[in-house]
Amino acid sequence: MSIESPKRLIPGWVWAALTVVVIALVVVLFFTDRRKTPDTSFEYDLSSYTQIDPKEVIFKEAGRIPLNVANPSAMAIGPDGKIYVGGENAVIVLNDEGKELARYAVKGTPGCLAAIPDGKLLAGMKNHIEVLDAQGSSVATWQDLGEHAWLTSIAVNDQNVYAADAGNRIVLRYDLNGTLQTRIGAADTARNIPGLVVPSAFLDVAFDPMDALWVVNPGKHGLENYRANGDLVSSWYRMGMDLPGFCGCCNPTHIAFRSDGTLVTVEKGLNRVKLYAPDTSLLGVVAPPEGLLAPGSATMSCDLEPPVRDLAVDAKDRVLVLNNPKHVILVFEKIPNREGEAPAKP
Amino acid sequence: MKKESNLGRREFLRGTAVAAAAGAAWMAAHPRSEATVWQIDPTKCVQCGRCSTNCTQNPSAVKCVHSFQICGYCDLCGGYLQPGAKTRDSGAENELCPVGALKRTFVEEPFYQYTIDEKLCVGCGKCVKGCGVFGNGSLYLQVKHDLCMGCNECSIARNCPANAFRRIPASTGYLLKTGEHGGKERK
Numbered sequence: 333m334s335i336e337s338p339k340r341l342i343p344g345w346v347w348a349a350l351t352v353v354v355i356a357l358v359v360v361l362f363f364t365d366r367r368k369t370p371d372t373s374f375e376y377d378l379s380s381y382t383q384i385d386p387k388e389v390i391f392k393e394a395g396r397i398p399l400n401v402a403n404p405s406a407m408a409i410g411p412d413g414k415i416y417v418g419g420e421n422a423v424i425v426l427n428d429e430g431k432e433l434a435r436y437a438v439k440g441t442p443g444c445l446a447a448i449p450d451g452k453l454l455a456g457m458k459n460h461i462e463v464l465d466a467q468g469s470s471v472a473t474w475q476d477l478g479e480h481a482w483l484t485s486i487a488v489n490d491q492n493v494y495a496a497d498a499g500n501r502i503v504l505r506y507d508l509n510g511t512l513q514t515r516i517g518a519a520d521t522a523r524n525i526p527g528l529v530v531p532s533a534f535l536d537v538a539f540d541p542m543d544a545l546w547v548v549n550p551g552k553h554g555l556e557n558y559r560a561n562g563d564l565v566s567s568w569y570r571m572g573m574d575l576p577g578f579c580g581c582c583n584p585t586h587i588a589f590r591s592d593g594t595l596v597t598v599e600k601g602l603n604r605v606k607l608y609a610p611d612t613s614l615l616g617v618v619a620p621p622e623g624l625l626a627p628g629s630a631t632m633s634c635d636l637e638p639p640v641r642d643l644a645v646d647a648k649d650r651v652l653v654l655n656n657p658k659h660v661i662l663v664f665e666k667i668p669n670r671e672g673e674a675p676a677k678p
Numbered sequence: 679m680k681k682e683s684n685l686g687r688r689e690f691l692r693g694t695a696v697a698a699a700a701g702a703a704w705m706a707a708h709p710r711s712e713a714t715v716w717q718i719d720p721t722k723c724v725q726c727g728r729c730s731t732n733c734t735q736n737p738s739a740v741k742c743v744h745s746f747q748i749c750g751y752c753d754l755c756g757g758y759l760q761p762g763a764k765t766r767d768s769g770a771e772n773e774l775c776p777v778g779a780l781k782r783t784f785v786e787e788p789f790y791q792y793t794i795d796e797k798l799c800v801g802c803g804k805c806v807k808g809c810g811v812f813g814n815g816s817l818y819l820q821v822k823h824d825l826c827m828g829c830n831e832c833s834i835a836r837n838c839p840a841n842a843f844r845r846i847p848a849s850t851g852y853l854l855k856t857g858e859h860g861g862k863e864r865k
Contacts (some may be wrong), residue, residue, distance in 0.1 A: 365837070373776040374727045376807040378761055529788060531750025532814050551752065551788060571754055573762045578814030581752035601756065601812035 363563040379617040381573050381602055382621045388575065390607065390616030391651060393623060396658075397430035403441055406456070407642040407654040407661065408486075410447035415644075415661070417654065418442030418455060424467070428646060436468025444642070446486035446493070448508065454493065456483035459494060461510065462551035474510040485586075489543055492560060496547070498535040501528045503547050506558060516562040517547055525564045526552065532562070534585040534600070540610075541593050550582035555595075568612045573602065576614040586643035588651070596651050605653060605664070618651050618664050625657075714845035715852050716832045719817040725803030725810070729819060732834040733801070739825035740801030740834065742779070742817055743795050745855045749816035751789035756812025757805040758782055758792060778806050780817075796822070802857035820852055 340452040360366075401419030408416045414433065420441050425434040436453075441628025444456035451466040459481035463472040477483070482499030492513070493506040505514040528535065531550025536548045544565070546555050554569030572619040580601035588596045593610040596618060603625060605618040624639050642654040651664040681773055713775065718729075729740035758780055763772040768782060779798035781791045794817075801819055809817040835843030846853065 374730065374802040374804055376725070376761075376804050376811075378811070497726075502836060531752045551750070553754070579754075580756055581750050581754060581814070 370570055375671050378602065381579075384575070384604070384617055384620040385649065388617045389620060390667055390670040391618040391664040392667050393619070393662055395430075395663040397661040397663065399659050399661065400424065400432065404654055404656055404659060405535045405641045406442045406445045407652065408445035408447050408453075408644050409644045409652070410453075411449050413647055414447070415646075415652070416445050416447060416453060417661070418445050423453065423455060423464070428648075434468060436464055438462065438464070438470075440535070444485045444496075445481050446488045448488050448493075449490070454486050454488065456486050456495060456580070458482060459499075461486070461493075461506075464512070464592055471576065472510060474506065475512065477504075481531050484533060485515070485538075487539055487545065494537050494545060496535040496537045498530050498533045498626045501530045501535070503528075503535075503537055503558070505562075514560065514562050516545075516558050517549075517556070523563065525562075528566075529582075531582045536584070536586050538587045538589055539605065540595075541591055546587065546589075546595075548587055550583055553578040553583060555584075555587065575606070585638065586640065588643045590645050590649045590651075592649070593637045596643060596645060597655070598640045598643050600640070603639055605640070605643070616670070619653060619662065623662070624653070624655060681775045682833055691817060709823070711716060713822070713848040715823055715848045715851060716821065716843055717821050717846045717851070718819050719844060719853055720815075720820075720855055722840045723803070723806070723819055724842070725819070726839055727804070727805040728837050729834050730800045730802040732837045732858050734829060735825060737799070738801040738834075739797045739827070740819050741796050741822050741825075742801065742803070743820045743852075743854075744792060744794055744807055744864045745816045745818070746791075746854055747816075748814050749792065750814050751785060751791060753788040753790060755782070755792065755809070757791065757809030757817045758790075759808075761808075764777060774808050775805050776800075776802065780804060792817075809854055815855070818855055820854075823848075823851055 399417055401417060401422050401424050403420045404417050408419035410416060413428050415428065417424050417426065420440065421438060423436040423438055423442065424432055438455055440457050442455040442457060446454045448454060453464040455462045455464060457458055459477045461474040462470055465471045477497055477500065480499040481497050483495055484498045485496040487494045494508065495504045498502060502518060503516040504512060505516060506512055517528040519525060528549050531551050534550055538546055540546060545558050547558055549556050552569045553571040555566060556567040557565040559565055570577045578584055578599060583599040584597035585600050586598040590596065594615060595608040596605060597608065598605050603621045607615040607618050609615050639655055639657050640653055641656045644652045646652060653664065654663040656664050657661060730738050731798060733739050758774060759766060759772055760774050765772060770778065777798045777800055779795045781795060782792050785791050803819050806817045806819055809815055832843060
């Protein structure tokens with residue numbers, strides 16, 4: 333006896349359609365994000381400041397010197413043209429073409445370097461200066477500056493060594509033997525010294541071609557010119573995110589002078605390298621943000637780790653920029669016939 | 679033909695007792711793991727803004743917190759002022775925070791102290807980004823556990839593009855930035 337199957341009340345195509353609808357509902361409800369994206373008022377947009385008119389750029393990248401040292405953090409150029417680069421537990425010595433000539437072992441990572449004419453190298457460790465001879469052996473250790481010290485820059489002339497201590501917000505003048513002579517930059521209303529404002533570990537010092545000492549006052553966004561005895565001679569400050577200004581909490585982070593007296597500055601936050609005339613007017617841009625970072629990341633969280641860790645000018649007046657994440661020294665040369673020359677001296 | 683086993687009641691009870699004793703011994707040897715909570719790793723956070731829109735709480739249980747130890751007390755604060763602000767005062771047009779949750783108080787020239795009004799903060803992270811780009815990174819986001827519902831599958835964690843959300847022991851609760859120089863030590 334055959335059993336007759338019951339007659340289907342709902343046709344198959346309806347079941348198929350229902351299945352499709354259920355699947356679509358599941359996908360829409362559980363596998364898609366239909367929430368509103370945050371309003372533009374919640375976006376942090378610096379694009380209008382990171383894009384620089386190419387006409388403003390008066391230098392071009394002429395080369396890159398790759399660095400075979402971990403965490404390159406400091407750079408100096410010796411009187412003989414050698415380039416010294418400090419990194420993790422090492423200082424490497426390069427010729428001006430980037431060929432490694434020597435490698436010195438140090439304990440820790442130098443935050444700053446300076447070469448002195450007798451062939452010795454001063455390495456600014458966290459809280460003291462280490463003196464290395466021409467073979468890289470440590471020959472002296474200068475005074476311990478205490479637990480808050482954070483040496484960030486050293487400048488040397490024929491008689492003095494100036495060390496910038498960002499942790500203690502002071503510049504120390506030593507003689508060439510390491511004896512402390514003067515403390516420069518502390519607030520002193522009687523001497524009309526405003527005091528160094530150093531919100532983060534960036535404080536740079538440099539000599540101009542006339543051997544005048546310039547100290548960055550990063551919290552006031554400018555530079556101050558001091559005598560060896562600590563007297564303040566002059567100062568100029570320029571706060572602002574526009575091209576001529578210094579942005580952020582504490583800029584410029586590094587300075588260096590070219591032989592014509594023009595000033596090269598590095599900023600963090602808006603990572604840019606610029607050139608100023610001796611009269612403090614902006615001459616142009618050495619390196620725009622995109623030249624210092626990977627494409628599409630013209631800014632990056634800096635804290636203590638901005639991409640540019642040091643700056644120098646060599647005997648050919650080329651600008652050398654120590655780029656930590658790229659592990660290179662970026663070499664910039666002036667573009668011929670571009671504006672940006674220092675005003676002719678009378 | 680296979681013989682059918684017939685477990686008696688006594689054997690069943692004996693087996694159950696042995697299993698219970700073994701379970702108790704195992705539990706004694708392995709104490710219950712500590713309760714955990716969701717938290718943001720500030721070193722991974724990219725301030726995408728999703729914390730403000732993806733939390734089941736409204737406003738979000740994610741709030742900006744501030745490390746006074748790391749702050750530079752700057753006048754030109756990247757976390758407080760709009761990029762390119764015309765003046766450095768507390769005018770609404772100059773403030774970066776879209777809800778006015780970041781407050782500043784004059785300390786002495788040229789230093790200001792910054793505090794967060796938690797009731798206003800929506801956890802968008804805009805000030806955190808500004809502080810990180812231009813400053814010391816003293817502002818950062820954290821899940822406030824007095825506000826967090828403790829969802830097993832956190833909606834923000836699921837959508838976090840940086841995998842900055844992770845579970846940490848409830849006894850710790852927070853991943854705080856501490857120490858001078860942003861908690862980073864120089865060797």
